[in-house]
Amino acid sequence: MDKYADIRPYNDDEVADAVARLVADNDFVDLIAKHNLPGWLAGMRFLSRPLVRASLKRKWGQVNSVRQVQLEVVHYLERIIHNTTSEVTYSGLDKLDKNQAYLFISNHRDIVLDPALVNFGLHQHDMNTVRIAIGDNLLQIPYITELMRLNKSFIVKRSAKAPKEMLKALSQLSAYIYDSLQDGHSIWIAQREGRTKDGFDQTDPALLKMLQLNGRKQKKEFAEYVRELKIVPVSISYQYEPCAISKAKELYHKKHHGEYIKSAGEDISSIVEGFTTNKGHVHLAFGQPVQSGCDTPEDLAKTIDKQIIESFYLHPGNYIAAKHGDAVVDSESVDVKEFDERMRAIPEELRDLVTALYARPVLRKEEMDT
Template sequence: MSELVDKYADIRPYNDDEVAASVARLIDDNAFVDVLAKYNLPRFLSTFSIVSRALVRRQLRKKWGAISTVEEVQQEVSRYLAMLVKRTTSEVTFSGLDKLDPKQAYLFISNHRDIVLDPALVNWGLFSYKMKTVRIAIGDNLLQIPYITELMRLNKSFIVKRSIKAPKEMFRALSHLSAYIYDSLIGGNSIWIAQKEGRAKDGFDQTDPALLKMLQLQGRKQKKEFSEYIRELKIVPVSISYQYEPCAIAKAKELYHKLHHGKYTKSAGEDIASIVEGFSAAKGHVHLAFGQPVEDGCDSPEQLAKTIDEQIIDSFFLHPGNYIAGGCKQAVIDKKDAAEFEQRMALVPEELKSLVLAMYAKPFERKAELNSSESYK
């Protein structure tokens, strides 16, 4: 193992020589096996753990027993993702990928609506265009369960240490992360990272300048100007839009609780439930718009954040629900689409309807604002 890889051993994804051992740990993990049994076996079988675990482990050894490289993991993930796309979407479309250089490593910064699906679908697009898949930034708040850590690090995820609170330790961790991202890009590995911590639960996609300041830490070490260093990173904004907002009711409940009680504390297993719902719920049409590498408008973190937001808002694909919630009366809304959206809204508890509608309306409103505002021209 090289000195460079050792330097990032605490946060990096697994290497080929670590894959077989990680797969073996997953197969031996009762909690992981029980989750698979719950969602894949008949209910009467999944309640008998001795039987269900034996059945699931036999299938896992049959399917995964020979996997020994990251590339083989990616191939397996692509098969699962193909099934998921077929089962839970009407279609997944892409724009802008044909304008990117398949030999170039990029730093993809995207809006964030679903914990796992956002980067998974970015990878799906890259995979479809014969481009290398990304290394994925994931917060350590999602890695409280051993099998989640194994799955994420097997699937090219690296760890963002959000749980650190002491200022000096936080600075060291952020500098370490900044160096890892830079070295990954220089080494020909693209990166995906969300534009801010956490999902945009209210539909308001906005880049946090603090993220961009973190990226610049390695540039400061190299004594480079902010704009010069940012151009080196080849930042590509990505706008992801779902016809049906992932986990809309759960997001609205969190917003409602904060609005009426001042704060919201997640219950144990809530993130896992969101991941499962994101995978299993119907999503309708999903579109991913890949922008162009940022060359201008990057003289400061705040200006760069505005530039990224401009691309994400402008390229956001508006679905019928966005037009309806935004109050658009144009003839762009098919009657069937309008009826489906109305049926979906009928399932939302009355006290949450305004919040869910606002999630759908926000991208329409911001795009209209962008198109009319002189400040974005």
């Protein structure tokens, strides 16, 4: 019996059928048409759908393994990097063992790009790509589920509410992560549920308690189990924050109305915005496997946070937002002028929130040093 069938990524023998379902999905085909064909043609579905389907069959018709899927994804990602970043850089990967499976725990700034860029770096360094944890809140649309599971994503059942149902789902997730690592498959998971909206990157101890559920079953001490997982913190830094305005809108709405309820399709819009907007220089810093400071979930959270905060790459905009620009960049520099221009384009009521989003990493580093 396949005890992880409802949450795991697709296996090779399931790829061809999943691709066929994607090509047959009108919503998916229409999305491709919208972003790749002239508007007048995309709107004429009796023409656009056959054109898109023929193109998809040419490109994906012979794909029948997860590796082939990921090699196709690399081409798309290279295009995104070329079109929407000035550069993507990495540090720390050269210090990791190419033959070791790791549990990468990172800060979370973009829904899909964060793990995609982790995978891109691993691929460039001839390391195996990761299995990616995604919340089931993202899987309300069939084609999203297909795409994610084709690309080595596994499902975190956030929708479970009853205590017994939650414990069962979390125990299954904990065991799946452990078994994946034991089988040589690295894992990526965000340090907490949802993206950082205010720039305050902080690991949720509840995530680490979930990891320990399987360790408890094995009757292992927390620190012993953590060392076995080979946890590597990853710090992701975007020069221009993806979806900064929509993040600020969410914070603003919560502040003035008490809660924020996402509209239908909002996550998909955020994914598309993350893919298409200019991100400038992006840096990913890979830390070292956690060996100490991990006696409790709270201790481990602090240890992970320390690595993420200390290795976070600060761009000029971070210093400018934190009012430290004079010490780092000339007030007449291109960076200052471009950042100021970006800030002026933000609605006035959201400007302070976006400024705080950029300033927070500088302030967190200062707090860490004191």
